[in-house]
Amino acid sequence: MVRNTTPGAKAAEAVLVILLALISFSSLFPIIHNLAISFSMPAKAMAGFVTVFPKGFTIESYKKLYEDSVFFSSFWVSVKRVVVTCAISFFISLLMSYPLSRSVREFKLRNVYMWLLVFSMMFNGGLIPFYLVVRQMHLMNNFWVLVLPMLVNVFNVILIVNYFRSIPKELDESAAMDGAGPWYKAFRIYMPLSMPVLATTTLFLIVTVWNEFMLGLIFINHESGIPLQTYMQQLVVRIDPTLMQSLEDVKRLASVSDKTLGAAKIFASMLPIMLVYPFLQRFFISGIMLGSVKE
Amino acid sequence: MMKRMAGLIFVLLMVFVSACGNNGGNNTSNETTGNNTAASGNNAAATTDNAAATNDAAAETETVAPADPFGKYPELVEFTTIRPTMNNPKFPEGESYEDNVFNKFMEEKLNVKPKFVWMAPQDGDAYKKKLDLSIGGNDIPDVFQIVGKNITEVQATVKRLVEADMIEDLTSAYDKYASPAIKEAFASADNRGLDLYKIDGKLYGMPGQSALEGMNFVWVRDDWRKKLNLPEPKTLEDVEAIAKAFKDSDPAGKGTTVPLAMQMQTETDGLFGPGFIFDQFDAYPRLFYKDASGSVVYGGIQPQIKDSLKVIADLYKNGEIEKDFALKDTGQLQELLASGRAGIVGQAWWGVWYPLFMTLQNVPDADWKPYAIPAKNGKLNMGATNTSNTVLVVKKGFKYPELPIKWLNVYNANRDTEWWVKTSQDKYKDANEKATIWSGISIMRTDDIVNQAKDIVAAVNGEKDPATLPFKNNDAFTNIKKFIDELQSQPQAASKNLLQWQNTRSWYDAMGSAAKLESNVVYSAFDGTTPTMEKKLTALNELQMKAYHKIIMGKADADQEFDQFVSDWKAQGGDDILKEINEALSK
Numbered sequence: 001m002v003r004n005t006t007p008g009a010k011a012a013e014a015v016l017v018i019l020l021a022l023i024s025f026s027s028l029f030p031i032i033h034n035l036a037i038s039f040s041m042p043a044k045a046m047a048g049f050v051t052v053f054p055k056g057f058t059i060e061s062y063k064k065l066y067e068d069s070v071f072f073s074s075f076w077v078s079v080k081r082v083v084v085t086c087a088i089s090f091f092i093s094l095l096m097s098y099p100l101s102r103s104v105r106e107f108k109l110r111n112v113y114m115w116l117l118v119f120s121m122m123f124n125g126g127l128i129p130f131y132l133v134v135r136q137m138h139l140m141n142n143f144w145v146l147v148l149p150m151l152v153n154v155f156n157v158i159l160i161v162n163y164f165r166s167i168p169k170e171l172d173e174s175a176a177m178d179g180a181g182p183w184y185k186a187f188r189i190y191m192p193l194s195m196p197v198l199a200t201t202t203l204f205l206i207v208t209v210w211n212e213f214m215l216g217l218i219f220i221n222h223e224s225g226i227p228l229q230t231y232m233q234q235l236v237v238r239i240d241p242t243l244m245q246s247l248e249d250v251k252r253l254a255s256v257s258d259k260t261l262g263a264a265k266i267f268a269s270m271l272p273i274m275l276v277y278p279f280l281q282r283f284f285i286s287g288i289m290l291g292s293v294k295e
Numbered sequence: 296m297m298k299r300m301a302g303l304i305f306v307l308l309m310v311f312v313s314a315c316g317n318n319g320g321n322n323t324s325n326e327t328t329g330n331n332t333a334a335s336g337n338n339a340a341a342t343t344d345n346a347a348a349t350n351d352a353a354a355e356t357e358t359v360a361p362a363d364p365f366g367k368y369p370e371l372v373e374f375t376t377i378r379p380t381m382n383n384p385k386f387p388e389g390e391s392y393e394d395n396v397f398n399k400f401m402e403e404k405l406n407v408k409p410k411f412v413w414m415a416p417q418d419g420d421a422y423k424k425k426l427d428l429s430i431g432g433n434d435i436p437d438v439f440q441i442v443g444k445n446i447t448e449v450q451a452t453v454k455r456l457v458e459a460d461m462i463e464d465l466t467s468a469y470d471k472y473a474s475p476a477i478k479e480a481f482a483s484a485d486n487r488g489l490d491l492y493k494i495d496g497k498l499y500g501m502p503g504q505s506a507l508e509g510m511n512f513v514w515v516r517d518d519w520r521k522k523l524n525l526p527e528p529k530t531l532e533d534v535e536a537i538a539k540a541f542k543d544s545d546p547a548g549k550g551t552t553v554p555l556a557m558q559m560q561t562e563t564d565g566l567f568g569p570g571f572i573f574d575q576f577d578a579y580p581r582l583f584y585k586d587a588s589g590s591v592v593y594g595g596i597q598p599q600i601k602d603s604l605k606v607i608a609d610l611y612k613n614g615e616i617e618k619d620f621a622l623k624d625t626g627q628l629q630e631l632l633a634s635g636r637a638g639i640v641g642q643a644w645w646g647v648w649y650p651l652f653m654t655l656q657n658v659p660d661a662d663w664k665p666y667a668i669p670a671k672n673g674k675l676n677m678g679a680t681n682t683s684n685t686v687l688v689v690k691k692g693f694k695y696p697e698l699p700i701k702w703l704n705v706y707n708a709n710r711d712t713e714w715w716v717k718t719s720q721d722k723y724k725d726a727n728e729k730a731t732i733w734s735g736i737s738i739m740r741t742d743d744i745v746n747q748a749k750d751i752v753a754a755v756n757g758e759k760d761p762a763t764l765p766f767k768n769n770d771a772f773t774n775i776k777k778f779i780d781e782l783q784s785q786p787q788a789a790s791k792n793l794l795q796w797q798n799t800r801s802w803y804d805a806m807g808s809a810a811k812l813e814s815n816v817v818y819s820a821f822d823g824t825t826p827t828m829e830k831k832l833t834a835l836n837e838l839q840m841k842a843y844h845k846i847i848m849g850k851a852d853a854d855q856e857f858d859q860f861v862s863d864w865k866a867q868g869g870d871d872i873l874k875e876i877n878e879a880l881s882k
Contacts, residue, residue, distance in 0.1 A: 044657065047653065135434065
């Protein structure tokens with residue numbers, strides 16, 4: 001690599017480094033702050049004394065978290081949901097993308113299907129019709145209601161389609177000459193070559209599915225079936241003390257408004273994504289196709 | 296006027312109901328009822344007697360079952376319902392929301408059994424969202440509770456249900472089956488609670504009612520006050536003097552003391568707001584109430600407001616209120632209070648339970664004490680809106696529309712008994728939401744809390760035999776007695792004996808002193824929403840906040856700014872709102 005060493009370039013580089021440092025600090029700080037709160041004494045946290053380091057260090061909130069059975073059951077629901085959704089979605093997206101990446105000559109209705117997909121990305125039926133559909137299909141209170149609506153992510157499909165189209169035609173043609181049919185091509189040629197984009201879309205999907213809470217909120221009626229983020233959402237929603245009407249309400253508020261326990265839960269719920277991310281990021285390597293075709 | 300109308304309607308309904316009740320009977324009975332109804336024009340009271348008599352006669356012939364508010368159903372009645380829940384409740388082994396001692400108790404008493412179609416947490420929006428969807432999908436259970444952020448929201452839902460003909464008219468069920476205690480509780484507030492859920496004179500829901508406990512107290516850091524040798528505040532001037540002393544001596548150190556912690560971002564007199572100052576001047580900035588002439592006025596534009604604002608402006612000028620008070624929200628105020636920098640704050644009687652106890656965890660020497668400051672008229676002024684933001688309704692066509700009413704009869708009659716208190720404190724100790732595992736809505740007399748406090752104080756002072764206290768107050772009594780007799784003279788008494796201190800400060804000091812004063816309750820005259828309110832009230836409230844902020848911060852001449860605000864408020868829709876309210880009330 002050739003480095004530009006003029007003073008102007010050096011200054012620009014310094015500015016860039018500072019800028020990037022600031023940006024990464026602003027992403028890291030909330031996490032560190034949250035971690036510090038989770039290890040602090042509740043009263044200190046409420047008084048706003050905690051910034052980067054815990055005040056009155058205690059692991060009390062993690063002990064309480066350990067006793068919280070719903071946290072773990074919903075954690076398991078979320079993990080199951082992410083694994084199932086991503087596996088099925090990977091397969092379905094691939095099956096959708098391959099035909100859609102063909103030219104109109106090969107697949108006449110391609111543009112029609114494409115428009116339908118884009119249309120569904122921009123418009124939807126609204127919440128109540130959606131609710132009625134789910135009820136009619138007897139999906140209420142069913143694990144699959146958390147999975148099925150998330151399976152087809154049009155945005156991801158479009159990404160994959162575009163990636164397929166960037167794969168040199170010559171590869172496709174030579175495979176066809178060797179006698180490969182569409183199934184063989186899709187799974188043996190296109191899929192391995194598209195690992196970077198598939199990893200990216202899977203990562204997108206993991207994060208989306210992990211963070212999605214509305215479906216669990218609306219369609220799951222028992223606590224043992226809700227996903228983690230639905231459970232978390234209920235904790236993080238701010239309770240408005242002005243709505244307190246009686247001493248009972250107030251005592252209740254005092255017992256649930258545990259900022260440190262909330263912080264511990266948030267941190268614990270972030271962990272899986274934080275662990276998965278670096279491993280998948282490995283796939284963001286371009287140049288996989290370097291050397292496959294010489295033009 | 297309203298009261299008399301309601302009374303008349305009530306009597307007419309009684310006649311109507313008893314007449315209807317007898318229609319199913321034999322011919323002779325039908326004839327007597329007809330005669331009675333004819334007589335009703337002459338003397339309503341006599342008719343009621345007669346109606347009661349025919350009812351008795353009907354009961355003898357067994358054509359109509361007598362309406363017993365606590366009557367047990369002959370066969371087990373299962374009904375579907377839904378309920379708001381708490382996060383992560385810890386039930387005793389083998390029990391759940393569906394299967395617990397409270398539901399068994401109800402089954403024993405009434406032979407009824409709830410089946411929960413779904414449950415959702417009450418905090419946040421989950422319950423309401425799900426309910427809206429159920430209503431939208433026409434998929435409602437037999438009996439359910441509607442909740443909302445405020446009355447308007449609940450009323451709107453009820454109205455929607457009535458218009459869609461989805462819920463049952465409960466008027467006659469209420470008249471026949473509501474227990475005397477419940478009727479009396481609603482009557483203690485002139486049936487305001489019920490009126491909120493009447494549409495065209497028909498009652499569509501059973502609302503809850505809480506006691507009046509929203510008096511504003513001045514909470515003072517008593518350790519600071521004692522250190523500075525200041526007398527206990529008895530008037531507003533005393534409070535101002537204490538604020539000034541806190542400013543001058545800076546007890547928190549390094550100039551961080553906030554003599555008077557106050558929040559006034561979007562609410563004129565909300566939590567941590569300057570409500571106690573407005574009370575001093577008989578001013579109620581967000582209340583539509585009836586003035587001496589009987590017509591409805593808006594509290595926010597009355598001249599007393601100007602006097603109150605001038606007092607706050609003085610405090611602001613002296614630096615006793617934070618410069619950015621207008622930007623602080625409730626969360627920031629909690630932070631300020633927990634940090635131990637605040638000297639005085641206006642809050643309700645339960646302030647020590649939340650969030651003032653946090654100060655003690657950070658500053659072990661601290662002590663908060665509430666003071667009820669009577670106004671110039673010697674009374675404790677208090678503006679009261681109806682706070683019943685929940686209501687129980689019945690699905691149209693449900694066979695037992697009186698069931699929820701009977702449920703509430705039993706619920707409210709047993710909620711404070713020894714059985715209940717013991718069960719919830721022993722067996723359900725860890726269910727962190729004791730009070731709410733048992734589904735129900737409490738309906739209290741308006742003076743309930745004050746009366747409880749009176750009895751507790753009398754018992755602690757030895758003027759009353761503690762054994763006569765209701766069981767639920769025993770805890771408070773023992774804790775207070777201990778704190779007053781033994782603990783309070785010890786160093787760091789408050790932070791080392793949090794529970795005793797909290798009970799003492801709330802029941803004994805706050806409510807106890809309020810009970811000693813005569814109170815002057817100014818009720819809101821109108822709790823609903825008019826068309827202009829829907830369109831313009833938000834903007835008007837903003838206008839009001841802006842004007843108040845300007846006056847307090849001394850950015851404009853108080854008199855001129857206030858007059859300008861009053862005429863703006865009237866011109867921008869306020870007058871229309873008042874007209875609509877007066878029209879609605881004269882109907």
